Amino acid sequence: MTAHTGTVPSCGTPAWLAEMTEGSLALRRPSRDQALAVLRSDDDVLLDVVAGAARLRRAFFGNRVKLNYLVNMKSGLCGEDCSYCSQRRGSEAGVLTYNWISPDEAAGEADRAATAGAKRVCLVASGRGPSDRDVERVARTISAIRAGHPELEVCVCLGILGAEHASRLKAAGADAYNHNLNTAASNYGRICSTHSFEDRVGTVRHAAGAGLSPCSGVIVGMGESDEELVDVAFGLHDLRPDSVPVNFLMPFEGTPLAGYLELSPARCLRVLAMFRFIFPDVEVRIAGGREMHLRSLQPLGLHIANSIFLGDYLTSEGAPGAADLQMIADAGFVVEGAEEATRPEHRRAAGGRVVPPLRRRGLGTELPGNA
Numbered sequence: 001m002t003a004h005t006g007t008v009p010s011c012g013t014p015a016w017l018a019e020m021t022e023g024s025l026a027l028r029r030p031s032r033d034q035a036l037a038v039l040r041s042d043d044d045v046l047l048d049v050v051a052g053a054a055r056l057r058r059a060f061f062g063n064r065v066k067l068n069y070l071v072n073m074k075s076g077l078c079g080e081d082c083s084y085c086s087q088r089r090g091s092e093a094g095v096l097t098y099n100w101i102s103p104d105e106a107a108g109e110a111d112r113a114a115t116a117g118a119k120r121v122c123l124v125a126s127g128r129g130p131s132d133r134d135v136e137r138v139a140r141t142i143s144a145i146r147a148g149h150p151e152l153e154v155c156v157c158l159g160i161l162g163a164e165h166a167s168r169l170k171a172a173g174a175d176a177y178n179h180n181l182n183t184a185a186s187n188y189g190r191i192c193s194t195h196s197f198e199d200r201v202g203t204v205r206h207a208a209g210a211g212l213s214p215c216s217g218v219i220v221g222m223g224e225s226d227e228e229l230v231d232v233a234f235g236l237h238d239l240r241p242d243s244v245p246v247n248f249l250m251p252f253e254g255t256p257l258a259g260y261l262e263l264s265p266a267r268c269l270r271v272l273a274m275f276r277f278i279f280p281d282v283e284v285r286i287a288g289g290r291e292m293h294l295r296s297l298q299p300l301g302l303h304i305a306n307s308i309f310l311g312d313y314l315t316s317e318g319a320p321g322a323a324d325l326q327m328i329a330d331a332g333f334v335v336e337g338a339e340e341a342t343r344p345e346h347r348r349a350a351g352g353r354v355v356p357p358l359r360r361r362g363l364g365t366e367l368p369g370n371a
């Protein structure tokens with residue numbers, strides 16, 4: 001199949017798009033060509049693409065928007081050289097730099113987050129990966145947060161993680177671990193020289209192996225090709241993440257990618273839609289760069305993604321929380337409550353793996369079978 005980007009039948013949705021939407025509703029992964037067709041679709045079918053993705057979003061997540069809140073526990077001072085990052089070694093971005101905040105300070109941030117409507121706090125620290133001492137510190141931080149807000153989901157993001165540290169974080173009460181693949185393996189060497197794509201894949205595997213809910217996504221707009229974007233999306237699909245943050249590059253001054261502005265709001269929608277078609281029943285989160293790149297089309301993004309960050313990012317400012325809550329309400333969505341499960345029921349079974357639904361009706365039961 002080639003990329004169908006041309007004419008629109010007068011009856012409405014292009015046939016290739018309708019076929020892909022039905023496939024994703026049935027949890028069949030789109031083909032590479034279909035994913036590429038989304039990225040390369042013409043402006044005259046953009047709203048059809050959004051509508052197809054919105055169908056999936058509604059089918060699996062209703063009108064709920066999950067809010068996540070970032071807590072930057074250690075800012076700057078990193079020895080790694082990720083070229084997109086304002087905290088990298090040699091960065092002249094002028095970001096705030098500080099060493100580990102205390103568990104009580106983190107708990108105070110979590111309290112603010114919960115009050116503002118966040119369901120998940122993401123405890124992030126710059127650096128290649130945690131030491132034993134760092135993991136202990138984060139364990140104490142999780143306890144401090146849990147004491148005040150047992151209902152909050154706690155995700156940890158500390159860089160490259162081994163199996164032992166992953167188990168320790170799980171035992172300390174962490175729910176999830178974030179480590180993004182960021183970009184395709186073929187593009188990785190261009191954006192970072194101090195660790196590898198394989199290091200990142202290994203970390204996601206260790207987190208999942210320890211029973212932490214795997215959260216892993218991308219940064220879009222770093223010079224990758226459409227094919228590379230599909231590569232990393234399919235690579236993520238193989239890792240079976242529970243949540244997929246889609247970041248749009250924020251090109252900080254003082255970093256190698258300063259001035260790199262290759263995204264338009266429409267491109268961002270196509271990228272989000274591609275991820276939704278590949279991950280119909282997985283939390284797709286609009287992450288960093290939402291305000292900068294989607295701009296006035298952010299409400300359309302909510303029709304595709306079911307999750308966003310509330311408030312500020314790690315080293316840059318986001319929109320005021322009240323403005324985002326207003327946008328969510330104006331677009332006809334509701335904030336997901338702490339008591340509501342994000343993942344559809346079939347993904348919660350068996351630790352998030354998709355499993356065939358066991359028959360509990362028809363022969364051998366007292367219920368009539370589906371016919």
Ligand code: SF4
Nearest residue numbers: 078080082085088126
């Ligand atoms: S390891 Fe993390 S904090 Fe350090 S440069 Fe890379 S992305 Fe930034």
